[in-house]
Amino acid sequence: MSDITVFGIDFTSAPGARKPIRVASGTRHGAVVRLSGLTALDSLDGFSAWLARPGPWVAGFDLPFGLPRELVAQLGWPTDYAALMAHYAAMSRADIRDRFAAFCDARPVGAKFAHRACDGPAGASPSMKWVNPPVAWMLHAGVPRLIAAGVHLPGLLTGDETRVALEAYPGLLARELVARRSYKSDSKAAQTPERLIARKDIVDALEQGRTRLGLRLKLSHAQRDTLVADASGDSLDAVLAMLQAAWAAAQPRYGWPSDVDPLEGWIASA
Template sequence: MHAPLLLGCDFSSSPTKRKPVVMALGTQRSGRVVLSKLEKFATLQAFGEWLAQPGEWTGAFDFPFGLPRELVEQLQWPLDWHECMLHYASLSRPQIRDTFAAFCNARPVGSKFAHRACDHLAGSSPSMKWVNPPVAYMLHAGVPLLLDAGVHLPGLRQGDETRVALEAYPGLLARELIGNRSYKNDDKAKQTPERLIARKDLITALEHGQTRLKLRLKLTHAQRDMLVDDASGDCLDAVLCLMQAAWGAGQGGPRFGLPARADPLEGWILSA
């Protein structure tokens, strides 16, 4: 019997050859997650075409699957998740930026952004944030690809149950293992020895299974060197998402580890 395919995705809303979408593929057996390979996509179209292929997998994706209910209600957008996402996808990025900026400008200092229920638990940025990091644009680029591919989105939208897509956040698992130490940076000038050591410590902790997910990462020497040497952290983030996918797959359907209280408009971050 073959082990089901797992995937973890480090996403970019504007991928390029230099900064592609990175996908870690692997399998799980007896609590060991084996990394088989990394796939890279320089365009959203190429990534979408991969997702739309027939297959059998459980994947964890590093972009938000929903907007804060408070925001959606105030903007009087549809309260049904699918209708809300179709409306959101119809907007341009400048329209999103201007709409969200107006929302924030009308609110008091210290509570400019609306948050989802899972954001506080996961320590993630609000999904309406359009800069540093631009997760609002990641949602805008990513969710339509999942909808077009017809994948199953537990708690949000019924789809092809052989391809299960779950929202992940690599920072949640990284913080559990190395605290608030920074392990990556896209800026070459900020790719310091301290961040290199943090990546090594993070990978070692994953290999030893030092997480509440109770899973151990299995790497070859070459894979380990590659993850250590990738100072951007994109490949390592994809692997962190792969670990979260393995945990979700282990929890099984219909919710794959998502709590019953998860808001069907906002979505939920896996293992938060």
Template sequence: MNLLIGCDFSSAPTRRKPIVLALGSSAGGRVQLARLVHLNSLDDFEASLRQPAGWLGAFDFPFGLPRELVEQLGWPLAWPALMTHYAGLSRADIRQTFAAFCNARPAGGKFAHRATDRLAGSSPSMKWVNPPVAYMLHAGVPRLLAAGVHLPGLHDGDRNRVALEAYPGLLAREVLGHRSYKSDDRLKQTPERLIARKDLVTALEMGQTRLGLRLKLTHAQRDTLVDDGSGDGLDAVLCLMQAAWAQTQHAQGAPCYGLPAPIDPLEGWIVTA
């Protein structure tokens, strides 16, 4: 399994806002970016998962829901059955159900959180807007399952194709703190965010993160990542770095690709958190 994948995901991809895959490999502590691939539909995404060659991928969408939420709603308490139930809901169903859950709770505690969300500083996986990670789960996980891939700690599948949950913001914040480096709004793609992207790419190239890995880029690749104000390609590369860390942990004999043991088999876990 030499191919590594980092995925910046969209629950409603288009040509203007595609799913971005960073494809690469890792050896000797160096992570080589081979290329960026843009996928304009969820069908294209699922087709990419079915490629027969082995791969290890880190995907920027949640793989599970908060146990507190699931128990209160009376949904299935086994992950495969829960995902089947969730996939059968419409987005309107999800929004209505989760909004009712939040409305019944006090201010400051509207959302339920997974243990990994709190540790990683990621949005709660039940959030349906800004960012709509609940819809990302709804769009992404059923396609992982349909493609038959292996999800460590959650679902046994083809162990030559391994998918882990990632969160690029976890690694970005380690370098930048709370400096913003991206925006989908062109009017907000400021010089300050450009400088932040340059700083982030430089830190990855220098190995200045706790992952202990150096990113290897061509000059053209570096320019592409820095110049993209949306940060989509850079987010895919951040996920690629997390996949490389997991591969290193696996090669060193760590169980479950470096995920902590045990993890809640309903909630899942963000790799490197």
């Protein structure tokens, strides 16, 4: 069996030295995924340059790749994926926020946001959410750069099939292992011993292969210490996204159900 190069990317829409984009790189051989390195990208231009690396590789990106069809139809936006993303990228964040807020204001309490079909199975935030977490800005900053880099977005947009980009969601895999226990925070005051123990429990489970993905994570002692010590959880999230990509890389259609909406996309392993 040949090795597969895999990456996991913990994305942020406004990277900098204090909160960079985290990239986990690894290799899948059979049921083992070996972490080969963790790197930080402190700008969106650095992210674009990283995307240009030659394949073959499969990467899981922790950012939404699509918008809910219900929202798009209501706003009268293009229903072709490439045209929709071009339209979205051309808008300012202020304009997007105003359109989304008006959409939510017109809807009943408890059903303010529109959801994609994959949000429920993955337990993910709606991709139109602009605060806590601002995933709408992550889509706005990230997907146009994926498209500009010419990577392949399976089911959404054909590109260089040696460089495959998949939507990942680390929280889906983390919840399988520690349920609703919190394992990360960007706030120093909330970086508690309980969250450190939760990160340790996640890493232990990944090394032992105790997930439905059927993969075992191979780490050095130093890598294990790094994942547990990073209280922001960004390094661990990058590794979780890498494992989702490693699982999808070996599945027919990258694990997508047959009836996925080609406007909304799908989250790897949901």
